[in-house]
Amino acid sequence: DPTVFDTRFLRKIDDLGEGHFGKVELCLYDPRGDGRGELVAVKSLKPNSKGQLACHLRKEIDTMRELYHHNIVKYKGVCSEEGGRTTKLIMEYLPAGSLKDYLPKRKHQTDLKRLLHYALQICQGMDYLGSQRFIHRDLAARNVLVENESTVKIGDFGLTKSMKEDKSYYTVKEETDSPVFWYAPECLMDCKFYPASDVWSFGVTLYELMTYCETSSSPTTVFSEMLQPTKGLMTLTRLVEVLIAGRRLPCPPRCPDTVRELREVVRCWGIKVNVYGVHSLL
Numbered sequence: 001d002p003t004v005f006d007t008r009f010l011r012k013i014d015d016l017g018e019g020h021f022g023k024v025e026l027c028l029y030d031p032r033g034d035g036r037g038e039l040v041a042v043k044s045l046k047p048n049s050k051g052q053l054a055c056h057l058r059k060e061i062d063t064m065r066e067l068y069h070h071n072i073v074k075y076k077g078v079c080s081e082e083g084g085r086t087t088k089l090i091m092e093y094l095p096a097g098s099l100k101d102y103l104p105k106r107k108h109q110t111d112l113k114r115l116l117h118y119a120l121q122i123c124q125g126m127d128y129l130g131s132q133r134f135i136h137r138d139l140a141a142r143n144v145l146v147e148n149e150s151t152v153k154i155g156d157f158g159l160t161k162s163m164k165e166d167k168s169y170y171t172v173k174e175e176t177d178s179p180v181f182w183y184a185p186e187c188l189m190d191c192k193f194y195p196a197s198d199v200w201s202f203g204v205t206l207y208e209l210m211t212y213c214e215t216s217s218s219p220t221t222v223f224s225e226m227l228q229p230t231k232g233l234m235t236l237t238r239l240v241e242v243l244i245a246g247r248r249l250p251c252p253p254r255c256p257d258t259v260r261e262l263r264e265v266v267r268c269w270g271i272k273v274n275v276y277g278v279h280s281l282l
């Protein structure tokens with residue numbers, strides 16, 4: 001079975017990213033032992049992670065197994081260790097890394113047309129995800145990978161949830177280390193995630209694209225300055241207050257009005273009320 005990887009032949013080369021409970025590593029899978037094996041990206045839990053997190057990773061694996069799209073990172077298989085008690089997710093390796101790694105270094109070679117081409121591909125990947133009745137819940141530039149200067153792929157599904165047949169949203173039970181500055185108001189206020197919540201996060205990701213993912217202009221930097229000096233839970237309360245007051249991330253320099261309108265007025269951060277929970281900001 002080509003989707004089963006033997007841990008004996010998996011050798012770590014580098015770190016690719018780290019979440020609260022997991023990590024993504026670049027590994028060489030070299031069953032012939034001649035150093036000419038295949039480079040893969042391996043997602044695993046950090047040591048001493050609690051049992052329920054192993055269940056989360058297995059659910060992420062089950063999700064990725066079902067996804068086939070040009071703008072979604074390819075699932076390659078799994079690698080089990082410790083007698084099957086721990087499982088690692090094996091994905092295709094994209095050497096250019098995430099938009100967060102790539103854009104700041106390529107600012108002068110990336111024009112508006114290409115930024116919007118990336119935005120379109122993120123939409124195409126997310127549209128496919130929605131068509132499979134999944135809500136991503138963590139769309140952000142750090143989770144969008146660059147295959148080459150013309151192609152990007154959604155690269156992490158750690159918070160992705162499937163909507164039950166009879167439901168149009170997902171209720172969060174417990175959440176740690178939440179990417180609150182990418183969250184729509186209904187997520188912050190009611191812990192409910194709708195497909196439209198991903199649209200809000202796409203608006204924040206579009207803002208990251210238009211600022212070339214520069215840390216000085218990042219949503220975290222800008223919102224933290226906006227909310228000073230709150231900390232912890234107060235940040236969440238204060239963030240909801242400023243969003244209800246109508247404040248938003250600023251329009252990046254040289255951002256065309258059409259893109260600003262897409263983000264702020266028409267689709268992503270619009271102040272709308274409807275039964276489907278599209279940003280139920282009053």
Ligand SMILES: Nc1n[nH]c2ccc(-c3ccc(NS(=O)(=O)c4cccc(Cl)c4)cc3)cc12
Binds near residue numbers: 022023024041098143
């Ligand atoms: N360069 C790559 N090729 N294939 C990949 C698959 C995933 C990733 C990846 C995807 C997402 C991240 N974002 S991240 O914020 O580091 C992250 C978030 C949640 C959980 C974890 Cl373990 C890591 C970091 C790396 C990179 C590559």
